[in-house]
Amino acid sequence: MNIEISHFIMAIVTCERDKVQSGFAPVFYTENEEESEKTAFLIAKITQGMAHNLENGVYIIVRH
Amino acid sequence: MDQFLFFFTISLIMGVLGRVYLMRVDYRQYPSYPRGVIMHLTFGIISAALGSIAIPALLAKDYAAVTFLTLAAEQFRSVRTMERENLSLIEDFELVPRGRSYIEEIAKIFEGRNYIVMLTSLTTSLMLYAFSNTYAAVMVGIIILVLLKYSMKGQRIxxxxxxxxxxxxxxxxxxxxxxxxxxxxxxxxxxxxxxxxxxxxxxxxxxxxxxxxxxxxxxxxxxxxxxxxxxxxxxxxxxxxxxxxxxxxxxxxxxxxxxxxxxxxxxxxxxxxxxxxxxxxxxxxxxxxxxxxxxxxxx
Known part of the structure; x- marks a missing residue:
């Protein structure tokens, strides 16, 4: 049987420290939007997840 | 007895040819060639044999042999289960999965094709007995086969x-x-x-x-x-x-x-x-x- 984590937020990436305080998923703080995008891309690749943009400076990486 | 053997042989050949006719290896490559095809041909031969045996058995007053037909139901179900299991097992490793509904549909079609084979054999042997004319019986067999094939045809999007x-x-x-x-x-x-x-x-x-x-x-x-x-x-x-x-x-x-x-x-x-x-x-x-x-x- 194939056991996988799915439908789950793997990580949160943001440069807006006050938008994300804590959570069950690891939070990665970045310096700016550009770095956020790059970090989100890398985490998505590593976890085979997908990066979503919440359009408020917060990216979440979700395994679907 | 020789006559019964003749009935059986002709209907068996009709059934097997029917299975070959129904075998479609197209862009889906399913059943997979060559092993999957061999498997389904073998199943087809068994289905044809089951359909062919019924009339000769009845004529020989061997009523017990007719119960063989009950085996047919079991046999067809196993074809469906085999297809379902086979496709479900490889599903996890498809880049784009088929989905359970499609798998069930494919399994159903394979089961249906075996019914067609059995009915073709059954009709052929029945006609052989009724008309005592091989050509007429084979013609009726072919007509039944083609009719059933077209009645199974599904819609397109x-x-x-x-x-x-x-x-x-x-x-x-x-x-x-x-x-x-x-x-x-x-x-x-x-x-x-x-x-x-x-x-x-x-x-x-x-x-x-x-x-x-x-x-x-x-x-x-x-x-x-x-x-x-x-x-x-x-x-x-x-x-x-x-x-x-x-x-x-x-x-x-x-x-x-x-x-x-x-x-x-x-x-x-x-x-x-x-x-x-x-x-x-x-x-x-x-x-x-x-x-x-x-x-x-x-x-």
Whole structure:
């Protein structure tokens, strides 16, 4: 049987420290939007997840 | 006794030839060649034998032998189970899965083909007995085979929906095809690649029946799988962003698809969608309902 984590937020990436305080998923703080995008891309690749943009400076990486 | 053996042999040959005629190894490569094909031919021979034995056994007053037909039901069920298990096991390793509905549909078709083989053999041996004319019996056998084959023929998507290209665009980070939101895409690079390689397709159901049929999730997955098999896909394991998706416009029942085909041809893509099968298990006919449309319905 194939056991996988799915439908789950793997990580949160943001440069807006006050938008994300804590959570069950690891939070990665970045310096700016550009770095956020790059970090989100890398985490998505590593976890085979997908990066979503919440359009408020917060990216979440979700395994679907 | 020789006569019975003759009946049996002719009907068996008819049945086996019928199975060969029904064997289609096309772009789906299913049943897989050569091992899958050999397996199904063998199953076909057993089905034909079961159909052929009934009449000679009755004539020989060997009533116990007719109970062999009960074996047939078991035999056909095992064909269906085999197909289902086989396809379900490889499902996890398909880049674009078939979906359970499609698997069930394929299994059902394989079971059905064995029934056709058995009925062809049965009819041939019955006609051999009734007419004592081999040519007439073989002709009737062929007619039955062709009739049953065409009665099994399912619908295509083009019969229940208008298929056209939809505009792929972004509303902020939301990927849309025409007026339907497909998903949220986070990264700029991904967006650019989607705009470059993604082609949107919109299915407009022709009536209320088609509307509810296209809403079926298994049906949508079957279309996606079938299309990807034919026009390919630009996606790898670690790129869930490029998974072809289908979302429905709840107001008018339109279903919008996004594909990333290797063959970047809108015409080829549209053709592939048009020829995709309508799943028997997804078909609904609300227009026959007494509750919704005031028709006769069930009392």
């Amino acid at each position: 083009e019969e229940i929906a208008k298929v056209r290209i939809g505009k792929v665009w972004f509303d902020g980070s939301l990927l849309c095809v025409d007026d339907v939101v497909i998903m949220n895409v986070g990264l700029k690079e991904t967006k650019e690649r989607i705009l470059k390689t993604g082609i949107g397709v919109v299915l407009e159901p022709v009536d209320q029946n088609a509307n509810i049929t296209l809403a079926n999730i298994g049906q949508r997955q079957a279309i996606i799988h079938d299309v990807v098999t034919q026009v390919g896909i630009k996606k790898d394991l670690d790129e869930p962003d490029f998974t072809p998706l289908a979302r429905r416009n709840v107001n008018n029942g339109n279903v919008a698809f996004i594909f990333y085909p290797s063959i970047q041809s809108e015409e080829a893509l549209l053709r592939a969608v048009r020829y995709a099968p309508v799943l028997e298990s997804a078909r609904r006919k609300p227009t026959e309902s007494g509750a919704a449309y005031g028709k006769g319905g069930r009392r």
